[in-house]
Structure formats: structure tokens, C-alpha cells
Amino acid sequence: MEPQNVNKGDRNKIYFLIIVIAALIGTNGYLFFKDRQQGERLVTVSTEKDKLRLEVEKIEVELDKVNALNLDLNEKLIEEQKLARKEIELLKRSLENNKITQADLEDARRKVAELQTFVNNYNKQISALQKENIFLKSAKDSLENSVRTANDRANNLANENYNLNAKVKTAAILKMQKADIVAYRTKSTGRKIEVSKSSAAEKLSIRFSIIPNELAEKGHHNIFIRVFDPAGNLLANENNRFEAEGQEMQYTHSIFIDYNNDNSTYTIDWTNPKPYIKGIYTVILYTDGATMGKAQLELK
Structure with missing residues (x-):
């Protein structure tokens, strides 16, 4: 095909x-x-x-x-x-x-x-x-520690000084060595006669001497006396107030003495505005906010 x-x-x-x-x-x-x-x-x-x-x-x-x-x-x-x-x-x-x-x-x-x-x-x-x-915190901590240490040291020194001053102040307090209280009345001739009967007493005579103290401040010291009768009542005027032993007290009488650390004898005469009563009278002496000592006399 x-x-x-x-x-x-x-x-x-x-x-x-x-x-x-x-x-x-x-x-x-x-x-x-x-x-x-x-x-x-x-x-x-x-x-x-x-x-x-x-x-x-x-x-x-x-x-x-x-x-x-x-x-x-x-x-x-x-x-x-x-x-x-x-x-x-x-x-x-x-x-x-x-x-x-x-x-x-x-x-x-x-x-x-x-x-x-x-x-x-x-x-x-x-x-x-x-x-x-x-670094700053470390420096700050170090400074705070130094300040704290310095403050502690200063506080310790302050406490030591306070204690030392307290001891010196205590050691410098005047203390009575011997004290006698005699009650007497005054004759019309002005001669004072020592008495032992409450009915014959007109005045109290506090004679005292002070323990020799080289630390005590020489010069004037205000002596406060508080007299208690045989019933234990304080014979004092409401307005007569002073401070001693850390509290306020009433005193019977006060005088200034001239302290020279020379074994001087001091005398405080006080007349009771009220008649004396039979019993033992107690006299407490104070100065510079501390107790000096006390003496007693019995009236018949």
C-alpha cells in the first residue's frame, strides 16, 4: 500500500x-x-x-x-x-x-x-x-563596724568613768568620826549648864568630828540634821526640805561648816520649840546628798 x-x-x-x-x-x-x-x-x-x-x-x-x-x-x-x-x-x-x-x-x-x-x-x-x-558596701560595712567599735569603746569608757566618778564621789563623802550630844539650859547669868533631865533641857548641842579624807572637797559644806524624839517623830518644819540618798527629805536644822581636813570639831546647837520628853533622842547628820552618821542622847 x-x-x-x-x-x-x-x-x-x-x-x-x-x-x-x-x-x-x-x-x-x-x-x-x-x-x-x-x-x-x-x-x-x-x-x-x-x-x-x-x-x-x-x-x-x-x-x-x-x-x-x-x-x-x-x-x-x-x-x-x-x-x-x-x-x-x-x-x-x-x-x-x-x-x-x-x-x-x-x-x-x-x-x-x-x-x-x-x-x-x-x-x-x-x-x-x-x-x-x-566595694562601696564593703567600705560602708567596714566604716559602720569601725564606728560601732568606737561607740562601744566610748560607751565602755563612759561607763568606766561614771563608775569611777561614783566611786570617787562615794570615797569623797564626809563621814563622822565621833559625835556627842549634850542637853543644856542657860542660866540668867548667861552661863550654859549641861543637864540630863528632859524637864530642864532647853537646847541640844551636837559636837562632832570628821574622818580625815584627802578626796573630800575642802571648803564650805551644808550640814543638815534630822532630830527624832523618843516616839520616833521627826521634829521638822514642813517647808524645810533637801535631797539625800536619792530622795527628798525634811530636815530639822542646817548650818554651813568650813572643812579643811584638819581634825576640827564642829558644833551644832538646836532649840526644840516643844518641851522635851523622857527617852532617847536620835540625831542624823547629812551633807552633799549622803549620810554622815548619827548620835543619840537619853533624857531622863
């Missing part, structure tokens, strides 16, 4: 179909590769955004760590941190944009790198500040 002849018009149609099919295949291939490249680009951008977000979060954590230290930051460090946190917020918003471009990513990378450099320098400043604070 002989092959059939294909006319020229049919041949042209066949060529046209072949060209169309080839064009379709080429177009499909182009679209396939274009879609593949677009997908790869989207994956790359998403991955890059995630990396940048992670770096930004790390930077934010570093700043949070600084705040957790509760350091007393100066105004410069506070202002630098505020600016950094503003930049972080802007970066976060930028990375949330789904239409971010490659140029935007490059800008974000640059800003993240700047923030990382800032945080490194910031941490160095914070570390230096911590060391300074530790």
Missing part, C-alpha cells in the same frame, strides 16, 4: 499544534519554577523573621535581668535602656508585618546587631556598677 499524501494545509496545522503544545509546556514549566522560587522565598523570609524575633527576645531578657538586680542606676543608664526598649517594640511590630520586604529584613538585621552591641556594652557598665556597689 502506498502512503497517503498529506496536503500542505494539514501539515501547517500539525506544525501549529506542536508549537502550541510546546508553548504550553514551557509556560507550565515557567509557572512551576516561579511558584517554587516564590515558596522558597516565603520560607526563607519566615525563617529569617523567626531568627530576628528570637534575637530581639534575648536582648529584652538581658534588659529584664538588669532590672531584676535592683541596682541604683544613674540617669544615663536609665535613659539608654528606655531608648533600647522603644527600638525593641518597633522591631517587634516590624517583624509582625506579613508584607515585610527583603530591604526591611536587612534593616531589621542591622538594628538587631546594633541592639546586641548596645546590650553588651550596657552589661559591661552594669557589671562595673555592681563591682563599685560591692
